[in-house]
Amino acid sequence: MEISMFIAYAVVGLLLALVLTASATFTLQRNDQIIASMRRVQVPDSWLPRLATLKAAGAIGLVAGLWVTPLGVAAATGVTLYFIGAVIAHLRVKDYELAPAAVLTLVAAAALALRILS
Template sequence: MFIAYAIVAGLLALVLAASATLTLQRNEAVTASMRKVRVPDAWLPRLASLKAAGAIGLVAGLWVTPLGVAAALGVTLYFIGAVISHLRVKDFELAPAAALALVAAVALALRMAA
């Protein structure tokens, strides 16, 4: 189970790091998606920080189990919140957020089982 967690957590951490970077750079695709779900521009740095912290926590979780569990739980909750935000405004282009919520939940289950 540990090797599976390491692979899933590593890939998820890469996606989170890229997303955090694009959010901080205010990439047009990211900001358009955030505007669509009515996220204020002032929140972008905070949300990027949460993604970056999740990425760091997932990687650190390779050595510190409770940190990996906490990071995977936090990332899962973050993307469940993203799915809810999309549904709240009746935006059904939520596949990326739903997929990342699922991957984060898998990482959580794998870290707890390892």
């Protein structure tokens, strides 16, 4: 069972890392949709490079976590907390277009559970 959990983590972790990499890239490129979403939840423009860096670090950690279990657990924990924060930011301003953040929270939590179990 442990090997199947690892394979599941590898799939979920790598897909999540791809999404995080794309999101970090779009944030750094100041993609119109990303900027509009960040403004809706009142994220200052000065935070964008830091948030993109956190997403990129999460992606790197998830991939490195394939070889170093504690790093994968730490990265999945950080990504889960990041997206919990995103959901809270949406709710705080009563912006209910939070499906992407909510889904990514669940995917990150799944990656965390799978890495712990593998």
